[in-house]
Amino acid sequence: MPMLSEQDAEAVRNRLRALIQPVRLVYFTEGRGGLIIPGRECRYCGETQRLLEDVAQCSSQLTLEVFDRITDPDAFARYGVDKVPGLAVIGAQDYGVRYYGLPAGYELATLLDIIVDVGRGTTGLTADTRATLTALPANVWLQVFVTPT
């Protein structure tokens, strides 16, 4: 059963019309094959994957790849992902953008914005901001905590 209603899917398709370059949704889960480590059940991994499958069908530019922590631990290390459900949004390059958790409610719009920006390889930030960011003297790791409503 789809996670997106037909009305929501139409809204997603409309938003993703701005996507003119390929974007890979690389999804990280655990327990997909029914193998579950007691005490480490991933409550939202199944829902997140179904939602991403629905989103991926809304644009011919999107592809979805799925890795399971139990069977594909190397992929987790390769993408620097340490939590599930986790998502790497990859465009012409890996910009280091990860989304952890189920992007439900308003956060689906956030994810769509990320996908479009990654596809374009640029953002709506001002030229001054972009220049400052390019010239940063050291690395910065941002963790932004959100909730779905």
Next chain:
Amino acid sequence: MAVESCRIRADIVEATEFPDLVSRYAVRGVPKTVLNDRLFFEGAAPEATLLAAVVDAAGKVAREDGT
């Protein structure tokens, strides 16, 4: 910002699914931004304000590294 700079990586974390991180970073409201695991920024902010926080965080690392 991560799209614009190879110096930045960005994790968006759905707070209710990761209570250990909520506890570690004392997240009591959202959005809350943690910069380099130690600087905190609470609430939504204009672009310039967030940029200033990012520049501050990068400057601290650069000073510590002596670069």
